[in-house]
Amino acid sequence: MGYLVERIGKKIIVGLDELGRMASLLQQIIVQGAKKPFNAKHFVQQMVKIGVDTLPIVSLMSIFVGMVLGYLAYLQFKIVGLEMYTGSLVAASLTMELGPVLTAIIVSGRIGSSTAAEIGTMKVTEQIDALRTMATDPIKYLAVPRFYAALIMLPILTVFADIIGMFGGYMIGVWKFGIRHQIYIQKSIDFLDPIDIINGLVKTIIFGGLMITISCYKGFTASGGAEGVGQATTSAVVLSIMTVLVSDYLLTMILY
Amino acid sequence: MINIIDVWKGFGSNKVLKGVTLKIEKGQTMVIIGRSGCGKSVLLKHIIGLMKPERGKIEVFDNDITRMNEEGMQTIRKRFGMLFQGAALFDSLNVAENVGFFLFEHTSMKKNEIMRIVSEKLKLVGLSGIEHLMPSDLSGGMKKRVGLARAIAASPEIILYDEPTTGLDPILAANINKLIKELQAKLSLTSIVVTHDMTSAYAIADRMAMIYDGKIIEVGTPEKIRNTNNPIVQQFITGSAEGPIISD
Ligand SMILES: Nc1ncnc2c1ncn2[C@@H]1O[C@H](COP(=O)(O)OP(=O)(O)OP(=O)(O)O)[C@@H](O)[C@H]1O
Numbered sequence: 001m002g003y004l005v006e007r008i009g010k011k012i013i014v015g016l017d018e019l020g021r022m023a024s025l026l027q028q029i030i031v032q033g034a035k036k037p038f039n040a041k042h043f044v045q046q047m048v049k050i051g052v053d054t055l056p057i058v059s060l061m062s063i064f065v066g067m068v069l070g071y072l073a074y075l076q077f078k079i080v081g082l083e084m085y086t087g088s089l090v091a092a093s094l095t096m097e098l099g100p101v102l103t104a105i106i107v108s109g110r111i112g113s114s115t116a117a118e119i120g121t122m123k124v125t126e127q128i129d130a131l132r133t134m135a136t137d138p139i140k141y142l143a144v145p146r147f148y149a150a151l152i153m154l155p156i157l158t159v160f161a162d163i164i165g166m167f168g169g170y171m172i173g174v175w176k177f178g179i180r181h182q183i184y185i186q187k188s189i190d191f192l193d194p195i196d197i198i199n200g201l202v203k204t205i206i207f208g209g210l211m212i213t214i215s216c217y218k219g220f221t222a223s224g225g226a227e228g229v230g231q232a233t234t235s236a237v238v239l240s241i242m243t244v245l246v247s248d249y250l251l252t253m254i255l256y
Numbered sequence: 257m258i259n260i261i262d263v264w265k266g267f268g269s270n271k272v273l274k275g276v277t278l279k280i281e282k283g284q285t286m287v288i289i290g291r292s293g294c295g296k297s298v299l300l301k302h303i304i305g306l307m308k309p310e311r312g313k314i315e316v317f318d319n320d321i322t323r324m325n326e327e328g329m330q331t332i333r334k335r336f337g338m339l340f341q342g343a344a345l346f347d348s349l350n351v352a353e354n355v356g357f358f359l360f361e362h363t364s365m366k367k368n369e370i371m372r373i374v375s376e377k378l379k380l381v382g383l384s385g386i387e388h389l390m391p392s393d394l395s396g397g398m399k400k401r402v403g404l405a406r407a408i409a410a411s412p413e414i415i416l417y418d419e420p421t422t423g424l425d426p427i428l429a430a431n432i433n434k435l436i437k438e439l440q441a442k443l444s445l446t447s448i449v450v451t452h453d454m455t456s457a458y459a460i461a462d463r464m465a466m467i468y469d470g471k472i473i474e475v476g477t478p479e480k481i482r483n484t485n486n487p488i489v490q491q492f493i494t495g496s497a498e499g500p501i502i503s504d
């Protein structure tokens with residue numbers, strides 16, 4: 001029993017310590033990011049990478065989620081004769097919750113893992129040390145462009161996810177179940193509050209910042225060769241996804 | 257120029273440096289020898305501030321770098337070049353971008369000017385015309401030489417070489433030794449070279465130092481080292497299995 005308490009206690013201490021280090025990395029990213037010069041080339045490269053790597057799967061995910069939402073909403077609403085509200089439910093759930101969170105989870109999986117793997121490999125092969133010997137700050141050179149790219153790209157991807165998902169719902173509602181086009185669109189728009197949309201996008205910016213900070217941290221602290229990089233990658237993804245889910249709950253309570 | 261005073265460093269229970277004291281004069285080539293795992297690479301990383309000692313002091317250009325923050329270190333490091341044991345080339349950049357990295361990042365030179373320097377340095381290490389290759393396309397010895405070209409690209413005042421000739425064939429190794437000597441003679445660079453290769457050690461050293469059990473046990477001219485009375489140094493430089501150093 002004492003042993004168990006001791007182990008749990010140690011885990012908590014280690015966890016808090018890591019949290020502190022991640023917060024300090026985030027602070028350094030912001031400080032370094034404010035210093036000139038800003039590496040515009042890397043920033044654009046990272047934005048393109050995030051877009052190319054995740055847009056296909058984000059689109060696929062959102063069209064199916066939109067279709068399923070449309071299907072289930074129609075069946076439920078039909079019972080009470082309110083099937084014209086199918087579009088409203090699809091639009092509201094996508095913009096407020098599903099678009100932001102699912103996009104952030106996919107980006108965590110794809111970009112979180114590749115970030116941790118790239119930086120982790122550089123760490124264990126002494127490339128990070130080499131950067132430092134050439135008077136280049138690794139945080140400024142590697143983390144800052146990735147950080148800002150994630151802040152910008154997450155909301156953009158989420159807008160895509162929202163629109164594609166709504167189209168999925170439309171296909172089911174209008175093409176399959178025959179709701180009238182004008183009604184479907186009208187009811188969707190009626191229930192779309194700009195504030196909700198903006199709140200959803202604000203969430204994704206925060207998800208993006210947290211996800212990329214965690215992934216960079218796991219990369220910078222990788223050790224022990226290929227195996228260490230593998231571990232860093234896995235834990236970056238797991239921790240990013242958990243953080244997205246927990247912070248989503250907290251943000252929802254704050255924003256709504 | 258570089259003054260290492262009673263430096264201690266350990267990793268957990270593994271005590272690596274236990275009071276290293278060594279002075280390197282401007283314009284000299286200091287060769288550091290010692291058994292694998294004795295802490296030669298760790299010592300180099302202390303000199304350029306990648307690692308901080310637990311105890312002791314390291315003075316470079318009359319600054320105590322153990323008390324400097326990362327920002328202060330950056331100014332000092334601009335005057336250094338370093339060749340890593342594993343070359344540590346940036347694998348997302350091609351050879352030219354690797355060699356020209358410092359110039360691209362820290363100078364306002366034009367691209368074609370940098371490319372001219374890059375191909376000049378590549379020629380020095382016998383690798384003309386590979387600018388566009390990626391590090392993953394290179395052999396081990398080629399990586400090492402690109403690493404060397406990168407270390408000298410920005411004309412540093414001090415160069416740290418971690419095993420510059422390991423993995424090269426004898427002819428290439430001799431060429432690299434010649435290059436290290438020429439750089440030192442022409443530009444009066446200060447060099448610190450870690451090597452296992454005794455031929456190259458004797459060829460390039462002004463002074464040599466041997467690390468054993470976390471300390472410098474002997475330091476002096478190649479002549480002095482060759483004629484040492486210290487049985488440990490003797491055993492090491494003659495590469496004999498019999499002697500006070502017990503293999504584990
Ligand atoms: N970052 C590190 N973390 C933990 N231990 C380390 C680290 N770097 C080096 N060591 C340990 O320090 C000791 C000395 O390592 P170092 O790389 O300096 O050896 P070396 O003299 O350069 O050997 P070699 O000739 O094989 O390159 C080794 O026992 C190594 O395990």
Ligand SMILES: [Mg+2]
Nearest residue numbers: 296297341418
């Ligand atoms: Mg070494």
